[in-house]
Amino acid sequence: MLELVGVRHRYDDRVVLDLERFTLAPGATVAVVGPNGSGKSTLLRLLALLERPSEGEVRLDGALVAGAGAGRASAALRRQVTLVEQRPAMLQGTVRDNIGFGLQVRGIRRTEGNKRVATVAARLGITPLLARRRHELSEGEVQRVAVARALVVEPDVLLLDEPTSSADRAASQTLYRVLAEERARRPLAICLASHQLEDAYRWADDVRALAEGRLAPVTPENLFRVELPSGSGDLMHVCVGSIEVAVTTDKTGPAILAIPATDIIVSLEPLTSSARNVFLGRVTRLSHQRSGVVHVTADVGVELVAVVTQAAVHDLGLTPGGPVVFSFKASAVRVF
Amino acid sequence: MDLAPLGHDRRGVDFLAEGFRRAFALLVSGDAEVYGIARLTLKIGVLSTIVACGLGIPTGFVLATKPFWGRRAALTVVNTALAFPTVVVGLLLYGLLSRRGPLGAIGWLYTWQAIVVGDVLLAFPIAAALAAAAVQGVDPRIRRTAETLGAGRWRTAWTVAREARFALAAVITTAFGHVVAEVGSAMTVGGNIRGQTRTLTTAVTLYTSQGDFGLALALGLILLMLALLVNVGLQALQGRGSRA
Numbered sequence: 323m324l325e326l327v328g329v330r331h332r333y334d335d336r337v338v339l340d341l342e343r344f345t346l347a348p349g350a351t352v353a354v355v356g357p358n359g360s361g362k363s364t365l366l367r368l369l370a371l372l373e374r375p376s377e378g379e380v381r382l383d384g385a386l387v388a389g390a391g392a393g394r395a396s397a398a399l400r401r402q403v404t405l406v407e408q409r410p411a412m413l414q415g416t417v418r419d420n421i422g423f424g425l426q427v428r429g430i431r432r433t434e435g436n437k438r439v440a441t442v443a444a445r446l447g448i449t450p451l452l453a454r455r456r457h458e459l460s461e462g463e464v465q466r467v468a469v470a471r472a473l474v475v476e477p478d479v480l481l482l483d484e485p486t487s488s489a490d491r492a493a494s495q496t497l498y499r500v501l502a503e504e505r506a507r508r509p510l511a512i513c514l515a516s517h518q519l520e521d522a523y524r525w526a527d528d529v530r531a532l533a534e535g536r537l538a539p540v541t542p543e544n545l546f547r548v549e550l551p552s553g554s555g556d557l558m559h560v561c562v563g564s565i566e567v568a569v570t571t572d573k574t575g576p577a578i579l580a581i582p583a584t585d586i587i588v589s590l591e592p593l594t595s596s597a598r599n600v601f602l603g604r605v606t607r608l609s610h611q612r613s614g615v616v617h618v619t620a621d622v623g624v625e626l627v628a629v630v631t632q633a634a635v636h637d638l639g640l641t642p643g644g645p646v647v648f649s650f651k652a653s654a655v656r657v658f
Numbered sequence: 659m660d661l662a663p664l665g666h667d668r669r670g671v672d673f674l675a676e677g678f679r680r681a682f683a684l685l686v687s688g689d690a691e692v693y694g695i696a697r698l699t700l701k702i703g704v705l706s707t708i709v710a711c712g713l714g715i716p717t718g719f720v721l722a723t724k725p726f727w728g729r730r731a732a733l734t735v736v737n738t739a740l741a742f743p744t745v746v747v748g749l750l751l752y753g754l755l756s757r758r759g760p761l762g763a764i765g766w767l768y769t770w771q772a773i774v775v776g777d778v779l780l781a782f783p784i785a786a787a788l789a790a791a792a793v794q795g796v797d798p799r800i801r802r803t804a805e806t807l808g809a810g811r812w813r814t815a816w817t818v819a820r821e822a823r824f825a826l827a828a829v830i831t832t833a834f835g836h837v838v839a840e841v842g843s844a845m846t847v848g849g850n851i852r853g854q855t856r857t858l859t860t861a862v863t864l865y866t867s868q869g870d871f872g873l874a875l876a877l878g879l880i881l882l883m884l885a886l887l888v889n890v891g892l893q894a895l896q897g898r899g900s901r902a
Contacts, residue, residue: 403806404806423804424808427809427813471807472806472807475807
């Protein structure tokens with residue numbers, strides 16, 4: 323198990339990551355979602371043992387591997403965890419050299435290495451790229467090569483930072499298929515950072531939200547960075563995009579506002595109820611989840627996601643483009 | 659208007675032309691003294707560049723990549739040493755190597771070895787400072803990529819060095835150019851002894867002061883050719899590398 327314990331990481335005295343505990347169990351698939359600058363990439367670099375936390379510890383199978391009292395993580399330790407960065411860098415040489423790099427540093431013989439490189443390249447559909455050099459590759463191709471050179475060394479933990487940000491739909495599907503095949507073949511824990519919730523839900527068993535360097539205490543949908551007005555009493559109206567959301571809080575100033583997707587009531591007409599927040603809009607997307615529920619995304623002035631059952635979708639006759647009303651209580655809105 | 663007499667200009671041109679004629683004659687005839695001086699300069703230059711870069715490039719690498727207490731101060735010292743006057747380095751070394759100095763017992767004063775030591779002291783900060791800048795210029799993702807793929811300390815350093823290879827080649831040529839062109843230290847600790855410690859730069863200084871302009875010019879041309887050859891070599895290397 324790979325875990326961060328009591329980690330506060332700073333860049334130039336600015337805290338960019340503040341996590342009480344973050345664990346990655348063997349064989350788990352975890353998605354970390356959050357907006358740009360929320361600390362996802364820093365989190366992955368700490369997990370990959372490429373940076374030492376300013377405070378706190380990184381533990382691998384219970385043993386301290388980075389933090390106070392631990393020296394620089396050895397190559398042997400780092401070899402258990404491999405990171406694919408959002409914008410990966412190609413090393414000097416051909417794609418074949420790049421994919422073979424990790425095998426070479428592990429002392430694997432060239433004939434065996436070439437065989438493994440050819441296999442992983444075929445699985446990711448990049449065999450025609452093997453003889454190319456870095457200036458002959460597109461961003462999407464570089465990402466696929468980076469995934470290939472991470473997979474070929476068969477790490478216990480694979481960390482992927484927005485692995486499909488430059489990929490087209492077919493390339494994304496290939497990547498997720500290959501990762502699923504790899505997990506079926508051997509125990510592999512994967513932690514994926516993404517700002518695409520749909521990908522995260524479709525693919526990961528556990529989706530965690532990161533906001534301003536902290537794990538959000540709610541599911542990652544409907545997170546907004548807001549400025550809370552002062553002196554408005556307990557019930558205040560906060561501007562979120564083009565709508566005003568009623569919230570109950572005594573906080574003021576900058577904050578994160580979270581509207582739990584499960585607390586939103588979906589209807590076709592406005593309901594007479596105690597809900598202080600009632601917004602009319604149109605369905606933009608219906609996303610059927612593995613758990614049997616449906617994520618209803620609607621544009622109500624901002625994009626909000628509600629979670630309903632498949633039966634509810636059927637009964638209400640929800641379709642993309644159709645009208646919808648989202649209602650939720652002011653007390654359901656979380657502020658942190 | 660103060661016009662110089664025509665005859666004066668004519669004499670100036672003749673003097674220059676005569677100097678070039680004699681220089682080419684000396685070069686073409688394979689004059690033993692000229693080529694002896696060139697050989698010694700090359701020997702001292704190559705040796706001191708190897709030692710200075712052998713020590714300076716790894717130092718630059720450490721300064722660029724390892725966070726340690728006093729790193730910024732060390733970088734400042736190295737950068738300041740870039741502008742150290744060669745004659746002052748020669749003077750300090752003279753103090754160390756002179757018979758009454760702490761290193762007088764080894765008897766290196768007025769030997770070519772003393773010139774090498776002086777040149778190493780001059781070229782070391784160049785190699786360290788420029789290598790640090792070269793390594794700092796490498797995309798930090800290269801280092802992270804090597805490490806996350808399992809490379810150890812040395813393999814990671816080698817991978818980063820390969821990315822900075824052109825800048826590092828420029829470090830070597832700059833260091834070489836500096837040591838073959840310096841005169842202050844070589845004159846002070848070498849003594850400009852004919853056949854023993856006379857280098858191209860000290861010889862040019864001497865023969866110019868003696869009025870043998872042709873011989874000085876011949877040696878100067880060899881110095882220029884050396885610099886030209888090193889730069890042509892570097893450019894060829896860069897041309898090949900840009901296709902890598």
